[in-house]
Each structure stands twice: as C-alpha cells, then as structure tokens.
Amino acid sequence: MALSLHLKGQDSLRNDAILIGEVRVRAGSDLRDYIGFKSTHIDSALLAVHNHLSIADLLSGNSMIHIKSYGSGGLATPSFRGTGPGHTQVCWNDISLNSPMLGQFDLSLIPAGFIDGVNIYYGAGSMGINSGGFGGVIDLETRPSSDSPAEFTVNPGVGSYGRFSGLVRASTGNERIRSVTKAFLSDAKNDFSYVDNVSEAYPLKKSRENNEVSSAGFIQELHLFLPQNTLSARFWYQSASRKLPSPIISPTASQPETQSDESFRAMISWNNDRKSGEMGLTAAFVSDRLLYDNKPASVHSINKSGKITLKGNYKKRVSEILSMEASLNDELSLVTTNNYDGSISRNLATLDIVSETDPASWFSARLLIRELLHNDKLLTPDFSLSTEFRPFSYKYWFLKASVSKNSRIPTLNDMYWSPGGNPDLKNETGTAAELTWDMTNFITGPFRLKNDITVFRNNIDDLIQWRPGSYSYWEAVNLGSVISSGIEAGTAISYSFRNLHFNFDAGYVHTRAVAKEKNAENASFKGYQLTYIPENQMNFVLRIKWKKFSGAFNTEYTGRRYLTADNSVYLPHYLISGINLGTRMEGTNHSLDISISVDNLFDAAYQNIAYYPMPGRNIYLSVTYQFKK
Amino acid sequence: MNTIKLLLFVPLVLLASCIKETDPVVTGLERTWLLGNGVFIMNEGNFRSGNGSVSFFSYDSMKIYNSVFREANDRPLGDVPYSMGFSDNKAYILVNNSNKIEVAGINTMKTVATIGKVVSPRYISFVSGKKAYVTSLYSDSLRIIDLLSETATGYIPLKHTSESIASTSSNAYVASWSGGNSIFVIDIINDKVTDSLEVGVEPESMVIDRNKTLWVLCNGGWKREHYAELVAINTFTNAIIKRFTFPLISDSPTCLQIDGTGQYLYYLHDGVRRMDINAASLPSAVLIPQSAYFFYRMGINPYNGEIFVTDARDYIQKGVVLRYSPTGDFLSSMEADIIPGNMFFKSATYKSY
Numbered sequence: 005m006a007l008s009l010h011l012k013g014q015d016s017l018r019n020d021a022i023l024i025g026e027v028r029v030r031a032g033s034d035l036r037d038y039i040g041f042k043s044t045h046i047d048s049a050l051l052a053v054h055n056h057l058s059i060a061d062l063l064s065g066n067s068m069i070h071i072k073s074y075g076s077g078g079l080a081t082p083s084f085r086g087t088g089p090g091h092t093q094v095c096w097n098d099i100s101l102n103s104p105m106l107g108q109f110d111l112s113l114i115p116a117g118f119i120d121g122v123n124i125y126y127g128a129g130s131m132g133i134n135s136g137g138f139g140g141v142i143d144l145e146t147r148p149s150s151d152s153p154a155e156f157t158v159n160p161g162v163g164s165y166g167r168f169s170g171l172v173r174a175s176t177g178n179e180r181i182r183s184v185t186k187a188f189l190s191d192a193k194n195d196f197s198y199v200d201n202v203s204e205a206y207p208l209k210k211s212r213e214n215n216e217v218s219s220a221g222f223i224q225e226l227h228l229f230l231p232q233n234t235l236s237a238r239f240w241y242q243s244a245s246r247k248l249p250s251p252i253i254s255p256t257a258s259q260p261e262t263q264s265d266e267s268f269r270a271m272i273s274w275n276n277d278r279k280s281g282e283m284g285l286t287a288a289f290v291s292d293r294l295l296y297d298n299k300p301a302s303v304h305s306i307n308k309s310g311k312i313t314l315k316g317n318y319k320k321r322v323s324e325i326l327s328m329e330a331s332l333n334d335e336l337s338l339v340t341t342n343n344y345d346g347s348i349s350r351n352l353a354t355l356d357i358v359s360e361t362d363p364a365s366w367f368s369a370r371l372l373i374r375e376l377l378h379n380d381k382l383l384t385p386d387f388s389l390s391t392e393f394r395p396f397s398y399k400y401w402f403l404k405a406s407v408s409k410n411s412r413i414p415t416l417n418d419m420y421w422s423p424g425g426n427p428d429l430k431n432e433t434g435t436a437a438e439l440t441w442d443m444t445n446f447i448t449g450p451f452r453l454k455n456d457i458t459v460f461r462n463n464i465d466d467l468i469q470w471r472p473g474s475y476s477y478w479e480a481v482n483l484g485s486v487i488s489s490g491i492e493a494g495t496a497i498s499y500s501f502r503n504l505h506f507n508f509d510a511g512y513v514h515t516r517a518v519a520k521e522k523n524a525e526n527a528s529f530k531g532y533q534l535t536y537i538p539e540n541q542m543n544f545v546l547r548i549k550w551k552k553f554s555g556a557f558n559t560e561y562t563g564r565r566y567l568t569a570d571n572s573v574y575l576p577h578y579l580i581s582g583i584n585l586g587t588r589m590e591g592t593n594h595s596l597d598i599s600i601s602v603d604n605l606f607d608a609a610y611q612n613i614a615y616y617p618m619p620g621r622n623i624y625l626s627v628t629y630q631f632k633k
Numbered sequence: 634m635n636t637i638k639l640l641l642f643v644p645l646v647l648l649a650s651c652i653k654e655t656d657p658v659v660t661g662l663e664r665t666w667l668l669g670n671g672v673f674i675m676n677e678g679n680f681r682s683g684n685g686s687v688s689f690f691s692y693d694s695m696k697i698y699n700s701v702f703r704e705a706n707d708r709p710l711g712d713v714p715y716s717m718g719f720s721d722n723k724a725y726i727l728v729n730n731s732n733k734i735e736v737a738g739i740n741t742m743k744t745v746a747t748i749g750k751v752v753s754p755r756y757i758s759f760v761s762g763k764k765a766y767v768t769s770l771y772s773d774s775l776r777i778i779d780l781l782s783e784t785a786t787g788y789i790p791l792k793h794t795s796e797s798i799a800s801t802s803s804n805a806y807v808a809s810w811s812g813g814n815s816i817f818v819i820d821i822i823n824d825k826v827t828d829s830l831e832v833g834v835e836p837e838s839m840v841i842d843r844n845k846t847l848w849v850l851c852n853g854g855w856k857r858e859h860y861a862e863l864v865a866i867n868t869f870t871n872a873i874i875k876r877f878t879f880p881l882i883s884d885s886p887t888c889l890q891i892d893g894t895g896q897y898l899y900y901l902h903d904g905v906r907r908m909d910i911n912a913a914s915l916p917s918a919v920l921i922p923q924s925a926y927f928f929y930r931m932g933i934n935p936y937n938g939e940i941f942v943t944d945a946r947d948y949i950q951k952g953v954v955l956r957y958s959p960t961g962d963f964l965s966s967m968e969a970d971i972i973p974g975n976m977f978f979k980s981a982t983y984k985s986y
Contacts, residue, residue: 202683203747205707253683253711254731255749300732300752301771302794423855471948483947567684568971569949615683 034097034123034145039360039370040390040406041129042440042458042492046122048149053547053556053584055117056161056169056601056624059144062116065543065560065582067124068492068513069142072536073112073612076165076194076619077217077246080112085127085460086488086517086537087139091412091434093130095143096240099271099288100134104309104337104350107415113219113244113265114144117159117171118188121145126492127460128388128408128436131372134333135354135386136412138434138462146238148182148227150175154633163624166193177227184225191218198617199609202253212249212617214260219244233276240269251615257300264295281320288313307341309416319358329358337416344420352413353377368392378413383431386410400444410434414480418468424479429468432482436462450500461489463520486534488517503551510544519569532571536613538563540577554599556584567614578610597628666691666698668740672934672941673724673977674954675714676970680730685714687726687742688969689979690941690954697954697967702726702735705742710735717977718757720765720780724977727754729770736783739979746783751776758798758805760821766805768795775807777824789824791817797839799847801868806847808836816849818871828871833862837887842910843895845869850889850900853882861886863900863908863915877915892959893935901928905940905961920961926953932976939964943973 035045046066054062060080064071072089073080081089094101094109102109123143130137152175159171169190176183194215200208221242228235248261271288289312296305312335319329334353355375362368369391376383390406414429438460445453466482492513499506517534533539540563547556559581566574586599600623607621670692676699678685687710690697702710711731718725723745726735734748734757752772759765759780766789767776775795777787795817796810804827805819816836818828833851840848845868853861861884865875879886879902886902898908904919905928926944929952933940938959945952952973956964 202708205744251681251683251712251731253709254728255733255747257732258750298771302773303771567682569947570951573684 034121034143034147036123036125036132038125038129038132038390039368039392040404041132042126042404042438042442042456043129044124044126046124048120050545051116051119051121052628053554053586053599054601055115055159055171055628056163056167056626057116057603058112059114059116059119059122060111063111063122063142065558066509066545067543068126068494068511068541069124069140070538070541070562071111071612073616073618075212075215075249075612075616076196077112077192077215078248078616079110081108082111082139082142083537084139084513085462086486086490086515086534087434087462087464090415091136091138091432091464093134093137093141095133095141096269097145097147097238097271097273098133098143098315099269099286099290099313100311100335101144101269101290103292103415104311105307105339105341105415105417107412107417110265111142113242114221115169115171115188115190118186118221118223119144120147120149126458127438127462128390128406128410131356131374131386131388131408131410132358135352135374135376135410138410138412138432138436138464146184146186146223146225146240148175148177148184148225150632151179152632153178154631156631157628159626159628161624161626163192164622165196165619167191167622167624180229182227182229184223184227186223187221189218189220192216194619196617196619196622198252198620200252200617202615210252213256214247214249217244217246219246232278233274236271236273236275238269238271238273240267242267242269249616252617253615259299261296261298263297264293266293267291281318283318284316286313286315288315305341305343307343308339309341310338312336317356325361325363327360329356329360331356331358339416339420343422344416344425345422348416348420350416351377351379365397366394376411376413378431383411400446402440402442404440404442405438407437408435410436414468418480421480424470426480429480430466430482432467433465434462435465436460450498452496452498454494454496456492456494458492459490460492461487463487485520486517487520488515488534488537490515505547505549507547508544510542512540512542514540532569533566535567535569536565538565538577552588552590554584554586554588556582558582562612575611575614578608579606580608580610581605593631593633595628595630595632597626597630599626599628600624601626666694666696667701667742669693670936670980671978672932672954673717673979674943674969674973675716675726675975675977676952677713677715677729677972677974679949679971681712683709683712683731684971685710685712685728686970687714687717688954688973689742690956690967695965697969699970701742702737705737706744715754716756716975718759718765719977719979720759721762725757725765727751727757727767729753729755734767734778748778748783748785750785751778755796756798758800760800760805764821766798766800766807766819766821768798768807770794770796770811775819787824789819789826791826793817796837799839799841801841801845804868804871806839806866806868808839808849810835810837812854814851816847816866830866830871830873832864832866832873834859836864838889838900840889840891840898841868841895842891842898844910846874846910848889848891848898848910850886852885852887853879857882857885860884863889863898879915888931890931890933892933892938894938899931899933899940901931901942904928905931905942905957921957926955929972930974930976932978934978936978936980941976943969943976945972945974948972 060071063069069082069084082092090107125141130141133141155175157173171188174185200210223240225238243266245264268291273286276283291310294307314334317331321327336351338349340347358372360370372388374386388408393403412432419427440458442456464486469483470478494511497508517537542561545558561579563577564574582603584601589596672690674688676686686700687702688699689701711728713730715729716727724739736746753770755768765778775789779786793809795807797808807817809815816830820827834854836849837852838850847866849864851862853859861879863877888901890899904923905921906916907920908916929945930943940957942955955966
C-alpha cells in the first residue's frame with residue numbers, strides 16, 4: 005500500500021507537471037523513483053531554453069553536478085558528490101556510454117537540444133541503472149515527445165565567436181508506430197578574447213587560438229507500440245573534429261594538437277508491461293573511435309573501442325506488499341589501440357536481485373543485491389538497502405535513507421596502457437550512506453513549493469591512481485582512500501496567475517572530499533580537500549512566461565578549487581549569469597520561436613581548469629520553426 | 634513555513650558569504666640570497682597542471698626558497714620545468730611541457746627572455762659563447778639556440794628523439810633515450826651529425842670525466858628486456874673503451890652524475906652508488922641507502938662534493954630534498970615543491986667538465 009502511495013504520489017506530481025527542485029518532471033519521462041534515493045529530471049522545456057548549450061554547460065548551470073571543462077568545445081567531464089569523472093556513469097536510455105578505455109564520457113559534444121530529457125540518479129541510486137557510478141548516473145533520454153501525426157522542427161542559430169548551429173527534428177506516426185529523426189551540425193571558432201596574466205608580469209589581452217570545434221550528429225528512432233508491448237530501435241551517429249588549444253601558460257603551438265571523435269550507437273529494446281509483471285530486453289552496440297594527433301611530438305594515436313551490452317529484467321509483484329525483480333546485464337568491451345600491446349577484450353556481467361516492500365502506509369523499503377562476474381572472476385557482491393518514510397499521510401513529505409556498497413572495475417587503460425598499465429589492479433570499492441528530507445507543499449492552488457535536503461557520505465577504497473614506478477614511467481596502482489561527504493539542498497517555487505507563469509529553482513551543494521589516511525605517503529595531507537572538487541556550488545534559475553513572451557535568468561556559482569594536494573594553490577571562485585528572452589508566434593499548424601541568449605552576462609573572467617580560460621560575455625540568437633499536424 | 638523560508642535563504646546567504654576571495658598565497662622570497670652560492674631545484678609539478686616551479690637552497694642562509702621564479706616575475710613558470718643551464722650570468726630554464734625556455738638573471742631570477750619554438754625541451758648544452766643545443770623528448774631533431782638574440786634559429790636532424798647531452802670543445806654527444814640505443818656525435822662548428830655510436834638500450838644520462846671520457850648510463854628500457862649498462866667512450870676517438878653490465882635484468886639505474894673533480898661517478902640504483910672512474914667493476918655497495926625514501930633525482934655539488942637527492946613522495950604533495958656529505962652522511966632535509974627533480978649548482982665560479 006505504501007509503495008503504491010509512493011508511486012501514486014510521484015505519479016500525481018508528474019501528471020501535474022510541477023517543478024520539483026531542479027527537476028522538471030513531466031509526463032513521458034523515463035525517470036525512475038527508486039525507493040529511498042534521490043533522482044531528478046531535466047525536461048525538454050529547459051533543454052529547449054538552453055538548446056545552444058552543450059549538455060555539459062546545461063548540467064553545470066542546472067544541476068548539482070560539477071563539470072570539469074577545458075573550455076568551450078573542450079573536453080568536459082562530470083563528477084558529483086566529490087568523486088571523479090570515472091565514478092560518474094553517463095548512459096543513453098540506460099546503456100552506458102562511458103569509454104571502456106578511459107572510463108569517462110565527454111559531455112561537451114552533445115547539444116542540449118538534441119536530447120529529450122536528462123535523468124540524474126544520485127549516489128547509490130545509480131545502482132538501479134549500472135555499476136561503478138559512485139557519484140551517480142546521468143541518463144540521456146531520447147524518446148518520442150509528441151503524438152502528432154507529423155511534426156517537423158528546424159532550429160538554426162548563430163552566436164558569438166563564430167558559432168553556427170542547426171538542428172532539425174522530424175517526427176511522424178500514429179499511436180501504433182512512430183519515427184523520430186534528429187540531426188545537428190555545429191561549428192565554432194571559439195576565438196574569444198581573454199586576459200593572459202601568466203605570460204608576462206602585466207596582463208595581456210589575447211584571443212584564444214587553435215580552439216575550433218565542429219561536430220555533427222544524427223539520431224533515428226523507430227517505436228512500435230502494441231498492447232502491453234513496446235518495441236524500440238534507436239541509432240545514433242556522432243562525429244566531432246577539434247583542435248586542442250594549449251594552456252595559456254605555454255606558447256601557442258604552430259601545429260596544434262588535434263582530436264577527432266566518431267561514435268556509432270545502436271540499440272533495440274523490448275518492454276512488456278502487464279499487471280502481473282514487467283519484462284524488458286535491450287541489446288546495444290556502442291562504438292567509439294578517437295584519433296589524436298600531435299605532429300611536433302610525432303604522436304599519432306588511434307583508439308577504437310566497441311561495447312556490446314545485453315540487458316534483461318523481469319519484475320513481478322508477488323504479493324500485496326512485495327515485488328521482486330531480477331536483472332541481468334552483460335557488457336563485452338573490445339579495444340584496439342596502438343597504446344596497448346595488442347587488442348584487449350573484457351566481459352563484465354552483473355546479476356541483480358531486487359526486492360521492494362511496502363508493509364505500511366508510511367513505510368517502504370528496497371533491497372538490491374548484485375553479483376559481478378569480471379571475465380571469469382566472481383567478485384564480492386554489492387548491495388544497496390534503502391527505505392522511505394512518509395510521516396504524514398496527508399502531506400507529500402518523505403524521509404529517505406540508504407546504505408550501499410558499490411564496485412568499479414578498473415578501466416582498460418588502467419590495466420593495459422603501455423607502459424604502466426597494471427592488470428593486477430583491484431576494484432575500487434565505494435560504501436555510501438545518505439539521508440534525504442523531501443517536502444512538497446501545495447500552498448495555494450497555483451503556488452507550489454518544494455524543498456529537499458540531502459546529507460551524504462561516500463568512502464572510496466583502493467582508489468586507482470597513476471604514479472611513477474620503479475622504471476621511470478608511470479604506472480597504475482591502488483593507492484589510498486577518499487572520503488567525501490556533504491549536503492545538497494534544493495528549492496523550487498512555481499506560481500501561476502492568469503497568463504503569468506513563474507518558476508524559481510535553486511540548488512546548493514557543499515562537498516568535502518578528502519584523502520583518508522591509508523599509508524605514510526599521504527598522511528601529511530589527510531583532511532585536505534581533493535583537487536578540482538569545489539566545496540561550494542550553487543545555482544538558480546528564474547523563469548517567467550507571460551502570454552507569448554518568456555524570459556529566464558540563471559546564475560551559477562562555483563567555489564574555489566584547489567590545484568595542489570596541500571591546498572596551497574587554487575583557482576578562485578566564479579559567479580556567472582545568463583539571460584534568455586524569447587517570443588513565440590503561433591498559427592494553426594505553425595509556430596515560430598525566436599530567442600536571444602546572453603551567457604556570462606557580466607563578462608566574468610574565470611577558469612574551470614587552470615590556464616584554460618573560459619569565454620566572456622557571448623550572445624546566441626536562435627530561431628525555431630515548427631510545423632505540427 | 635519557517636523551515637521553508639530557511640531553506641530558501643540558506644543558499645543565498647552562503648552565496649553572499651563566498652563572494653570575497655583573495656589570490657593564492659605564494660611563499661615569500663628574500664631575494665638577496667639568490668646572489669650567493671646555492672642550488673636551483675627544478676620542481677616539475679604535475680603534468681599539464683602548470684604548477685612547476687624553481688626552488689633555491691641558499692648556502693648563505695641554509696634555507697630553501699620556493700617559487701623563486703614566480704616571486705621574481707609575478708607570474709607562473711610553466712608546465713614541467715625540467716632542467717637548467719647557466720651561461721653569461723643567465724639561467725636557462727627548460728620548461729618541458731610548455732615548449733619554452735625561460736631565460737632569467739642567475740642572481741635575480743628576473744626574466745630576460747622567453748625562447749619559444751622548441752618542442753618538449755629536456756637539456757641544454759652551451760657549445761660556445763653564442764650557441765647552445767637543446768634536446769627534445771618528442772622532436773626528431775636537435776634545436777639550435779642563438780644566445781645573442783635568445784631565439785631558436787635552426788635544427789640538426791637526428792631522426793630520433795634526444796635526451797641528455799654533453800659537450801667537449803669540438804663535439805656534442807647526444808643520447809637518443811626513449812626507445813633508442815644511440816649516441817650521436819655532433820660537430821659543433823658545422824652543426825652536423827658526424828658519427829653515431831651504438832650503446833645499451835635507452836641511454837638515460839651522461840657525464841664527461843676529467844680524462845674527457847664520456848660515461849653513458851643505459852637503463853635497459855622500461856620493458857626490462859635488456860640489461861642496463863654503463864658505457865665509457867673515448868671522446869678523442871669516439872670509441873667505446875669500457876662496458877659494465879648490471880647483474881640483474883630488473884636493474885634500472887638512473888641519474889648518472891660526476892663530482893667536481895671529475896674522478897667519481899654517482900648514480901641511483903637502490904640508493905646512491907659511487908664509482909671511481911678507474912674502477913674495474915660496478916660498485917656492489919650502496920653509499921647512501923634509500924631507507925624510507927624513494928630517490929627520484931640526484932645532483933653532486935661540484936664545489937664541495939655534497940650529494941643532493943630528491944624524494945618526490947607521492948608526486949602530488951610537496952617533495953623533499955635531502956642533503957648528504959661527500960661521504961654519504963646525512964646533513965639536512967628541506968621541503969621543496971611538487972616533484973623536485975633535477976638540481977643545478979650555482980657559484981660565481983661555476984665550472985663544468
């Protein structure tokens with residue numbers, strides 16, 4: 005009963021499409037509310053406002069995830085709750101996109117408008133999707149978003165620093181079958197000006213060089229909706245070519261480093277949903293090709309990886325108060341690179357048994373037990389145990405608590421990179437606990453307010469690090485432990501009065517991520533904040549819509565990030581804001597949206613990674629024409 | 634509602650409290666100490682982090698001063714400062730991953746020039762008062778530096794990468810370290826390769842002794858498929874005259890140095906080892922055991938014979954410089970910066986073989 009209340013409560017919130025924290029929960033989202041865990045959703049409406057940004061920039065300003073970025077178009081990797089990029093899983097409709105080589109994913113190359121929703125699972129809530137996401141999982145959704153027989157959207161845009169982009173989307177079908185096609189092209193010189201205060205004793209104004217990026221993507225989806233069954237086929241091709249600018253502490257290279265990325269992703273999934281239970285099967289193939297060239301250094305690196313994923317799950321409600329679920333996930337990775345001694349393959353299989361119970365109207369609980377098989381080696385099982393309390397049956401207030409153990413197997417680079425890879429590495433182990441208080445208040449009909457606050461603590465043991473070994477080259481070793489703990493707080497207000505709609509979302513996260521004393525070597529900086537993990541992050545977005553006009557103002561604060569283990573050198577904090585103004589003209593079957601965005605409105609000079617300046621104030625003009633029948 | 638208000642305003646209050654921020658604190662420097670005798674220590678910093686620096690140990694104050702370049706010039710030095718050379722009262726700091734050479738006053742560390750257009754510079758050798766050669770970890774040629782204009786002016790193609798370099802009055806000897814096994818002989822008048830000598834695998838470091846014999850330490854390569862070797866070459870005939878092979882294939886000696894008399898060789902191999910240039914075999918005993926340390930780089934003060942060794946600890950936090958007497962007695966230790974590496978000894982009467 006409690007479980008059904010839990011689900012019904014969430015469903016009712018969903019159907020009302022209200023704002024929940026940073027979450028914009030809407031009908032059709034694939035977000036799963038795992039009992040006892042925090043999960044949020046960024047919907048297509050917010051993605052549309054920020055369609056000129058990358059997913060990395062979007063998350064940086066609209067979530068509690070820290071994005072470590074080398075600048076506009078440069079590598080951008082996510083991390084949250086004081087963990088590293090390798091501890092964040094990035095998925096596409098539940099299929100992991102993390103490179104089996106590096107173990108991380110670059111979010112800089114996907115435009116926000118190309119995705120239909122972003123689901124964020126915090127901490128061990130990620131175990132419902134995948135293993136190894138100590139920080140969490142970012143799940144990128146692509147799905148049909150319309151029931152129209154025919155819909156066509158074209159969205160060109162132009163912006164500062166030689167930015168051009170174009171996005172087209174076509175959707176057609178009926179309630180039985182639906183096709184969605186999307187494509188984008190993007191090109192940017194990124195030759196923004198910045199102040200160089202490191203080349204000379206006095207500041208110099210310069211333009212960023214060797215910073216060009218061009219990318220393209222294409223997605224085709226086909227969905228077949230049958231009674232109680234859904235069959236989906238998806239294909240995603242993406243390519244990017246970019247120059248890699250030097251850090252400003254180095255002279256500009258006459259022959260810059262370059263990188264080309266190309267990815268093919270395909271999946272077929274089948275879901276069966278009956279009263280007696282749910283069943284799902286997914287088969288996916290993800291192929292990545294990365295070419296890195298450094299001509300002066302005579303480095304020509306070719307890296308190809310392929311990952312075949314098979315997923316299956318069956319969930320059955322076995323009694324009024326108990327449901328059981330079994331999931332099998334198999335991931336076969338194949339890597340060919342001139343950086344390993346030959347090709348490498350690896351298989352990781354996981355079997356999950358999940359039990360959910362709701363014995364009382366105010367209480368529900370979930371237990372997940374996971375067994376991992378790494379090639380032919382059986383690993384110590386992982387688990388998560390989570391509970392949820394609803395102290396007042398007449399209020400949408402929830403207390404969530406969880407404990408968990410999660411494992412991350414070493415990346416293939418950690419194991420096989422030549423030189424220095426270490427095939428004998430142990431898994432990293434993460435144990436975590438978290439507590440969330442979640443309140444939604446319906447103050448008056450159109451005035452709603454939601455607050456949530458979470459305290460968390462993660463303990464990562466056998467952390468894999470690269471350090472110089474005995475023969476003058478670096479090698480991967482299990483070294484040391486890390487404790488990260490912190491508080492996340494979110495506030496969301498929505499208010500409607502006649503034609504005026506007002507939304508305000510704010511989030512704040514305080515993270516302490518420190519080395520734990522494990523051996524004599526790092527004992528002296530025990531307790532210091534880890535490098536590049538900000539202690540404080542905050543953001544808020546204010547959105548107002550009046551008749552056919554809309555506006556949004558957002559601000560993002562990132563605290564200081566230390567650059568050295570003893571915290572003696574750091575990057576100062578930064579505060580950046582952006583504004584978006586738009587208007588919409590609608591006809592019977594046509595609509596035209598025009599919007600202008602100004603990012604870094606107050607022209608703040610800041611760096612996300614030392615010696616890689618970020619762009620100052622920049623403008624982007626976007627026009628979206630839509631035909632809908 | 635009070636709770637709700639509190640939750641609303643906490644982020645804003647925290648934001649306001651976080652706005653004030655100051656610049657990073659840099660260790661202070663009493664610049665007058667730079668005038669005296671001392672040791673420059675290249676702190677490599679973390680790769681691609683741009684936090685390399687130079688420390689200076691002063692014999693006059695018996696203290697170490699960190700970040701002396703930054704302090705003198707109010708700007709960071711760069712990414713992976715690797716080595717240094719002295720010429721005409723100027724210090725040439727080779728900043729490996731910043732692809733540049735910073736030229737600074739030897740007694741002030743005040744910048745004089747920045748030499749660009751060098752790829753991954755490793756070591757410099759001043760072959761005349763007007764010209765220097767710079768080796769490169771990645772480039773397949775040797776860079777020629779014009780010391781009068783402080784610019785890179787030409788190349789000497791090697792078709793190999795290069796590491797250590799040592800010069801006599803007529804030739805420069807360049808080791809092809811990474812994956813190589815050759816020593817190239819360069820005519821310093823014509824800037825031409827005149828000869829090449831096959832030595833052991835991965836010649837890592839070289840010195841010239843009092844008899845003008847070139848000693849080459851070959852560490853055998855990281856894959857441990859070859860034995861490490863110490864090779865002696867007569868620089869008058871360019872012929873190999875001695876060859877010592879290390880006993881175990883796992884032996885990986887590094888950092889060959891020579892004392893101020895040119896009589897004793899030093900290298901790191903499970904500690905500091907010393908060898909007379911006339912010895913008939915490799916030393917079996919360790920002069921300075923590593924004990925609880927992990928020796929990373931070594932330098933021998935040519936003026937007083939003191940032995941300096943660095944321990945980079947975990948390569949993340951600040952490393953340590955250890956100072957020993959010529960006989961191996963511990964004298965003092967000092968904290969440098971991140972990954973203290975090569976060391977260069979300063980005196981008004983700087984000398985080299």
